[in-house]
Amino acid sequence: MxxxxxxxxxxxxxxxxxxxxxxxxxxxxxxxxxxxxxxxxxxxxxxxxxxxxxxxxxxxxxxxxxxxGLTQDWPVVIVGIGNLGHALANYGGFASRGFRVAALLDADPAVVGSTAAGLPVRHMDELEDIVTAQQVSIGVITTPPGAAQQVCDRLVEAGVTSILNFAPTVLTVPDGVDVRKVDLSIELQILAFHEQRKAGDEPGAGDSVLDRAPGPVRAAAAKLRRAAGGTAKAEQAKGKTAQGTEGDLSAVMPA
Amino acid sequence: MxxxxxxxxxxxxxxxxxxxxxxxxxxxxxxxxxxxxxxxxxxxxxxxxxxxxxxxxxxxxxxxxxxxGLTQDWPVVIVGIGNLGHALANYGGFASRGFRVAALLDADPAVVGSTAAGLPVRHMDELEDIVTAQQVSIGVITTPPGAAQQVCDRLVEAGVTSILNFAPTVLTVPDGVDVRKVDLSIELQILAFHEQRKAGDEPGAGDSVLDRAPGPVRAAAAKLRRAAGGTAKAEQAKGKTAQGTEGDLSAVMPA
DNA sequence: CCATCTTTGTGCACACGTTCACAAACACAT
DNA sequence: ATGTGTTTGTGAACGTGTGCACAAAGATGG
Missing domain, CATH: 1.10.10.10 (Winged helix-like DNA-binding domain superfamily/Winged helix DNA-binding domain)
Known part of the structure; x- marks a missing residue:
């Protein structure tokens, strides 16, 4: 559990x-x-x-x-030593619970060679050697989203079977590999969602009466959006609204 | 959802x-x-x-x-500008989704006055003023665990109704306040758990046969642990084991 | 040794989220 | 217009997790 x-x-x-x-x-x-x-x-x-x-x-x-499984210690590699990677390398909660940072890796030559949390940042090229030599089974990805899948593939290929992903990307991995995702902006978005609910559910600036209308009206609105050519143009939709329901879509898509 | x-x-x-x-x-x-x-x-x-x-x-x-609720922008305060606070202040995923960092706060005079992500770090004393003036409703806590509840109370008192907590503590808040927790070490522990399962469930170094024994034997073991005076001493338990079941508790509590 | 009190362990019902499967709705070709 | 193919929206079954409530088990005091 x-x-x-x-x-x-x-x-x-x-x-x-x-x-x-x-x-x-x-x-x-x-x-x-x-x-x-x-x-x-x-x-x-x-x-x-x-x-x-x-x-x-x-x-x-x-x-x-x-x-x-905390009675044994787990070697961990952190890939992507940006702000977040730095923070994780320094995070005290790891060492105290049986997790040992086996290596810090980055692709940027400007970062490689510097030290973080007393450990040298090594180049991505050494990934496979480190994972193999230290039998690392857990990898932490703190790279930009574009590099995440590629890093993930290399980790898995090298033998890593558990990945903690901080990059805002959906990683695809073969069976037998576990991925856990921590997405900072998603957490904030969920808070914003509840915050908005608390604010009394007042209709926002871009709210449309169509959205609360019964089925047929919504269907008509959908049809109009398509008729407008994929990207709904409010001007075209306006006035064509079926059954004369007051439907102002002018604010639907902000410029 | x-x-x-x-x-x-x-x-x-x-x-x-x-x-x-x-x-x-x-x-x-x-x-x-x-x-x-x-x-x-x-x-x-x-x-x-x-x-x-x-x-x-x-x-x-x-x-x-x-x-x-991303059509409006949400001012956010980050309290605790350590490694993680720095990382969050620099995190690009916020601004692009309607979240605006209203202020960075810290209690440490050595940190106050420095800049992170182009913003000045201000002192905790300004918390109430900032929250009130900018109508901040979301607070991010990246302090050490000891300070988290206190910071949380001040945020709530000042009017914050949503909190994103990175400190490894259970925060207690009044009704109407939402708290979301992101715990980095818990994520790793969950991975370690699955990793151990994958490793074939071999009995670990400290495993005891008592743990897999049927009810009565476990009950006896529990009794023995109590008899040993709260903190079970393996030597006392050994040999007293009911029904003569081979029960080695010597490795139960590592020194 | 018996009565009473505390706390665990668990059967049961319920609520929630997930998934399947299918009919209704729509586009498109003829 | 009519038929065919595609995709949505949703009813219904399913599994899972949750919480209540209570009996069993042990501690404690007389």
Whole structure:
């Protein structure tokens, strides 16, 4: 489950405060989830709790770490040492959880040779050698979108089977390779979406009454858009609107 | 829906190539989703397609942009100008989608006054003024985890109602405030989890036979862990194991 | 040793998202 | 106009995840 890291974080915090045991209710609150959900998650890993008492913090930390595969260390290559690559190389949360930065790679000669987080930035050409020599199975892509697929292919070809992609592109990979995507602008867009909803759903500047009209009217509007030749020209659509519904499309496509 | 930004990206790519219309099948492939899912998503926004032809790319771009609230621009404050804050300030994906960085804030006097992405880093004390003056409703937190909740409270108090949190902490906010979390180390942990599964599920170094034993044996093991006094001491547990099951807990808690 | 209280583990129902499959709708050729 | 081919929009089945609620299990106190 994707919630295990959350539990692990809450548990390590408790562990540092030397809390011996914790109830599902407390831990659920700390992790921000439902207590029943948490218990079900743990029962899926096996019954590690004691009724009437709760869960042994230290023991649970270890069990989850083992389940997540954090008892071994994972070499990771970061490809694309721009702003984000730099940030990730310096990110403390990696080393503390069993992830080791095996190498930083970049294609730009101006960047190659510099150091980030105490590690030298090496050239893309060394990718295959590094992956093979250090048995790297996880790659992080922080390149511009145009280079992402190409980098991805090389990583996979070299033997990487898990990829964390920060580039705003849909990567295609063969079966058996996992890809997780982190898209910063998508997160903001989702927030903007909810923000707009909160703002009272007032019709925006470009809103059209057609959009809320029943089926036939919308269909007519669609037809008109096509009639206007692919890229709908508002002037042509206006006035032709079926059934005389007031349909102003003039703001539909901003210039 | 959280998939709208995905569609939007694929559609803008098509738009730049001047593709007039696109079928649900093609677009679904480009966005990496199921075509039926995509059609259902679009039908939820209204019927913007034409049977036998597909969807008008330009029109759909606008409709989704409007739905996501990207037709207006959203001022955003970034709090915590460390490595990640720097990277975000320079991230090009924001400006191009209607997000405007209203201010960069930090508490460290050594950082305040420097510039990032052409913007001056200002002191946290100005937070309330900036949020109020520019009507900022979205805040991005890239502080260390210890400061995150405090910063969050100040943002909310000042009027921010959407927060994008990069700090590894569970933020508690009043109703009406949205929080989205991006946790870099969690993403890697999830990859490591799958990676371990792929590696054949061989028992790890610290694996215990007790973990796969049926109920009664696990219960006994749990009892022993408690008997050992909170933090299970393997030596005490060993030998006491009920029913004589071979139970080596010596590797359960690494020193 | 028994009663009571706490907390886990889980059966069950429900809600949600996903996918299939197909009819209605439209374009286009004849 | 009529037929054929294509694509949307959606009803319905399916699977999955979620949360309630409760019994079983253990702790605790008398």
């Amino acid at each position: 994707a919630r295990l890291p959350l539990y692990l974080r809450a548990l390590t915090a408790l562990s540092e405060r030397s809390v011996p045991t914790v109830s599902s209710e407390e831990l659920a609150a700390a992790a921000g989830v439902n207590s029943a959900k948490l218990r079900k998650d743990f029962s899926y890993l096996g019954s590690y709790g004691t009724r009437g008492v709760g869960y042994d913090v230290e023991y649970l930390v270890y069990q989850i770490s083992r389940e997540l | 959280a998939r709208l930004p995905l569609y939007l990206r694929a559609l803008t790519a098509l738009s730049e190539r001047s593709v007039p219309t696109v079928s649900s099948e093609e677009l679904a492939a480009a966005a990496g989703v199921n075509s039926a899912k995509l059609r259902k998503d679009f039908s939820y926004l209204g019927s913007y397609g034409t049977r036998g032809v597909g969807y008008d790319v330009e029109y759909l771009v606008y409709q989704i942009s409007r739905e996501l």
